[in-house]
């Protein structure tokens with residue numbers, strides 16, 4: 001049985017199926033709960049940031065992922 005480890009929470013993902021129960025972003029593999037938290041964190045930040053721009057959208061995704069990997073989880077509500 002193939003097992004993959006989430007790069008953020010380090011939990012095993014059993015029988016990983018891309019875009020189903022894990023997500024590959026840049027060189028990072030994340031599990032579904034972490035992807036959900038990433039989406040929430042993005043949504044929360046997008047609400048405050050205008051105008052929308054794909055440049056910082058990607059930059060923010062990578063920043064959230066790298067911070068998440070250091071902390072072991074994605075911070076949905078960044079500290080002020």
Ligand SMILES: [Zn+2]
Pocket residue numbers: 006007008009010011030031032033034
């Ligand atoms: Zn995870």
